[in-house]
Amino acid sequence: MIKIDLPRVIASPGTRTFEREQLVRAQSALDRGENHNRVLAQLEASLRPLALRNNLTPDVADLYLLLIHDPAAQQFDFAAHRISDVQHQDRAIFAGGCFWCMVEPFETMPGIVSVLSGYTGGTTAHPTYEQVKGGHTGHVEAVEVIFDTRQVTYDQLLQLYWQLSDPTDNSGQFSDRGANYRPVIFTTSAAQMAAATAARAHLAAHNPYRQPIAVDIRPATTFWPAENYHQQFYRKFPQRAKHLERERKQYLFWKRVTGKLLPKITSD
Incomplete structure (x- = not known):
């Protein structure tokens, strides 16, 4: 199971309004107990058009890399x-x-x-x-x-x-x-x-x-x-x-x- 910190990215001052809307929708679904993998798959699909154009803000881009299991999803010390x-x-x-x-x-x-x-x-x-x-x-x-x-x-x-x-x-x-x-x-x-x-x-x-x-x-x-x-x-x-x-x-x-x-x- 992918562990992601949606509240942190939602609260990030760099997150754009559209991105935040998708993240809040996903977090609300998780809070209601909806299937974790399905919710994250839907979140990935909603962010994909911007990701393909390299147009996500930095923290959301990091999250997207986690969603698609990209090795580039690494944390700098x-x-x-x-x-x-x-x-x-x-x-x-x-x-x-x-x-x-x-x-x-x-x-x-x-x-x-x-x-x-x-x-x-x-x-x-x-x-x-x-x-x-x-x-x-x-x-x-x-x-x-x-x-x-x-x-x-x-x-x-x-x-x-x-x-x-x-x-x-x-x-x-x-x-x-x-x-x-x-x-x-x-x-x-x-x-x-x-x-x-x-x-x-x-x-x-x-x-x-x-x-x-x-x-x-x-x-x-x-x-x-x-x-x-x-x-x-x-x-x-x-x-x-x-x-x-x-x-x-x-x-x-x-x-x-x-x-x-x-x-x-x-x-x-």
Whole structure:
């Protein structure tokens, strides 16, 4: 028997009205003692049209994966994302477009402890994906990286960041348009601010781009974790992640052949 927490998803602020109506109807049927499997099958059928278009809100999408017994219905261990060694660990925050594409390159880098997708830089507490995507909170999609300073330096993280983003585009990243996708480096200390500022100046001085560097550098504010559905997206949905990565590469290629970027981004 599938164990799902309908009340939690019903209460989620990110759940849309139509989704909530289906969930409430299912919960009421269960409360009346109707057949559990039949009720869940009916719920799955009512959500399926939106699921097939990848248009369910995050918590409902997680629930749907449970209903169809999809292996992607896995929970991220949010409690494990923390600095456990204050002497040898630090955190860095980068925004460079859709956070789905930002996790794997950092997470697979030696010395990385944990990578968390989330929202930061805005004014709304506990924002939902729908709110951020709608541009109502001032937040950007970002990743928070906890790293072991004995194995990888902040400068090395910066070098990787320049390869993942288009630092000349402050109106979004690649095919993702809007202020919530703009590139920003959020620094957690004076040392990080100095390093990020120097790295940006070095990049601009060596002029590997045809347009000015537009990446903002700001002191970090509260980093709000994104919903479970968004965590480690590349592991749960490898085909969709590969498709997004291809789109990024094609977009960069287009910018280079149209003269908006030079043929190669240098890291000297």
